[in-house]
Amino acid sequence: MHVAVIGAGLAGVCSAFELASAGHQVTVIDRHAGVAAAGSFANGGLLAGSYTAAWQAPGLPTRWLAPMSAGGWGMQAWRPSVWAPWWRQRQHRRSPSWAAGRTALLALSRLSRARLDELTHRLGLEREHADGLLVLLRGERELAPLRAGLDWLAEQGVPCHCLDAQGARAVEPGLSTEHPLHAALHFPGDAAANSRQFVHQLKNEAQSLGVRWLFQHELTGVSGHGPLQLSLAEVRDPAQSTRSAEPLDSLTADALVLCAAQGAPTLLQTLGVRMPAVVHSACSFTAPLRLADGLMDLTPRAAILDQRQQVSIARQGDRVRVAGGWRSAEAMGRPRKADMQRLYRVLDDWFPGAAHTSRSLEWCGPRLSVADGLPVIGPSGVPGVWINTAHGASGWTLACGAALLLTALIGQQATPVDAAPFAIERLR
Ligand SMILES: Cc1cc2nc3c(=O)[nH]c(=O)nc-3n(C[C@H](O)[C@H](O)[C@H](O)COP(=O)(O)OP(=O)(O)OC[C@H]3O[C@@H](n4cnc5c(N)ncnc54)[C@H](O)[C@@H]3O)c2cc1C
Structure with missing residues (x-):
């Protein structure tokens, strides 16, 4: 055919x-x-099947859903045209078919990861892969909405470890000690890799x-x-x-x-x-890491997500990719200065001085989603x-x-x- x-x-x-x-x-x-x-x-590079299934747990309060799903920041996010599909999503979360959807999402991400690993090994492909995703929680209020999803993940046999700040720094030794870290979730089955x-x-x-x-x-x-x-x-x-x-x-x-x-x-x-679908734009920058011979490597090792800011930090070989932010389609095109500054700020909070940000490549791209x-x-x-x-x-x-x-x-x-x-x- x-x-x-x-x-x-x-x-x-x-x-x-x-x-x-x-x-x-x-x-x-x-x-x-x-x-x-x-x-x-130039997407964030996260292979985050476990986290995504946990985050999509039913029962997230509307005040979380609206800003996180519809925009994160910026007035564009509050336009009804952007908001409406996400409101429908909120309604949909109450239906039994939604629970089946989450199970299917986890199954599809597991299948995807297995096929990606199999193809990479069989065909000898390079993909700048690093295992593990560390979700950084700046406060207790970020953990509460995730609990139901984490319990569900445990029932599915998906590993996830709740770590204190010290435990998180054992996973990512470069994490700044200057910036207060409440706790972290470590998903060892998730990863970062270069999709391009x-x-x-x-x-x-x-x-x-x-x-x-x-x-x-x-x-x-x-x-x-x-x-x-x-x-x-x-x-x-x-x-x-x-x-x-x-x-x-x-x-x-x-x-x-x-x-x-x-x-x-x-x-x-x-x-x-x-x-019925909605297009959002999101942005990223990619910068070379400061890798000094003979010194302890204090750059990111794998995938990190700042849960409050919804900004990801992922190692891709000797570079770092920082991504995040949702804006409505009207804002598509060149990355906005304020959005990019937010990405730089999050990298600087957790890994100060880890990258040559003056040499970074900035990008803004579309994402299509349904309700x-x-x-x-x-x-x-x-x-x-x-x-x-x-x-x-x-x-x-x-x-x-x-x-x-x-x-x-x-x-x-x-x-x-x-x-x-x-x-x-x-x-x-
Ligand atoms: C900033 C950012 C960060 C992201 N981070 C992550 C992440 O960490 N992990 C993750 O899993 N996902 C992430 N994503 C999402 C992921 O990148 C997208 O879901 C994925 O790339 C979509 O791929 P696609 O092939 O569906 O769409 P696209 O890559 O957009 O491809 C669609 C193609 O269709 C072509 N096309 C459209 N209409 C026509 C037509 N009529 N005729 C001919 N060609 C046409 C377009 O030219 C385009 O090339 C991120 C996305 C963004 C923007």
């Missing part, structure tokens, strides 16, 4: 690789000139399986039934005067997979499918059209598992995890 995948971010590249591994002929189409050029460009490095290497592996890449092309319409007729438009990069190949204006495919993130709701709408915070994976309802998108803040954590699930569904095989909680029907 010829499958066209729209989007060459984490979701699209992983899907293309798995579909080609299952024997399908695959073409990936993206409006950018290469892979991981949009929301997957992984996705570029997986692209090469997919190519060797026969995957074809059609960059600087945009999907503009779909017609017909098995085979589908895809209408394409060339996207010219003003910086490039020459084209590598003749542009295509159409393509025939037996199936279409939308891994288009913020482009997906519009594409689905043209097919008569409603997927219940789970991804949308499965058939769209239109024959031949499939979805793997809306990974929100967990696209790296879930990418490899989501691609496996999608491939099993398309191949009409037994699915490795329960697919029902990810179906688009739940949003209708």
Whole structure:
């Protein structure tokens, strides 16, 4: 079967690789000139399946949900257009299907991690991996809303250790002693890794399986039934005067997979499918670490999350990636000075002087989420059209598992995890 995948971010590249591994002929189409050029460009790097499942525990008070989920800071976050989906999420938390969703999320993140580890070892990929996530709690009030989720994680057999400040500094010796630390949660099963490095290497592996890449092309319409007729438009990069190949204006495919993130709701709408979703932007910076020979390494070792600020700090080889903040889509584009200053401040609170921040690379990217915070994976309802998108803040954590699930569904095989909680029907 010829499958066209729209989007060459984490979701699209992983899907293309798995579909080609299952024997399908695959073409990936993206409006950018290469892979991981949009929301997957410089994410926080956390593989945080355990933490995410705990954090999504039912019963979080509204006063926590609103600022954390809808914006963290900045007036943009309080616009009703941004708020409304999260209010629906709050309502959804009361339903029994939400508990099933959390179980499914944990199962998908475990599957994803197992597949990521397996691919990394089998294909000999580099990904600047470091084990463990330390969640820093500045006060008792941050721990209380997490307790129900932590109890649930313990029932699932997921390791998580509650540490005092001394215990936390044993895990991360570079943590500043100047800054008051109430306690920390250590998730040894979570990790930090460089998703961009992984996705570029997986692209090469997919190519060797026969995957074809059609960059600087945009999907503009779909017609017909098995085979589908895809209408394409060339996207010219003003910086490039020459084209590598003749542009295509159409393509025939037996199936279409939308891994288009913020482009997906519009594409689905043209097919008569409603997927209510919200786009937020978040930002990051990456800076070289100060690694002095012969001195004790006081730089971050693995993944750290400041729970109050919702800012992550992750080691990526000899660099640090600091990420966080949610703003509405209107604020997309260049990173805002105030948002970046907040990231620098959090790094300075916990690891003062650990990085050459004057040489940092700043970035701001989009994240697409639906109301219940789970991804949308499965058939769209239109024959031949499939979805793997809306990974929100967990696209790296879930990418490899989501691609496996999608491939099993398309191949009409037994699915490795329960697919029902990810179906688009739940949003209708
Ligand atoms: C600052 C930040 C920090 C993050 N931190 C983490 C983290 O620590 N851990 C984690 O797990 N996740 C994290 N995430 C989330 C994660 O990065 C995303 O969920 C993931 O990258 C989304 O991948 P994607 O492939 O779905 O989307 P994208 O990477 O955005 O790819 C979608 C692609 O579709 C293409 N496209 C759209 N419409 C069309 C069309 N009509 N025709 C052709 N092409 C089209 C776009 O050009 C784009 O390249 C973070 C995100 C951000 C922004």
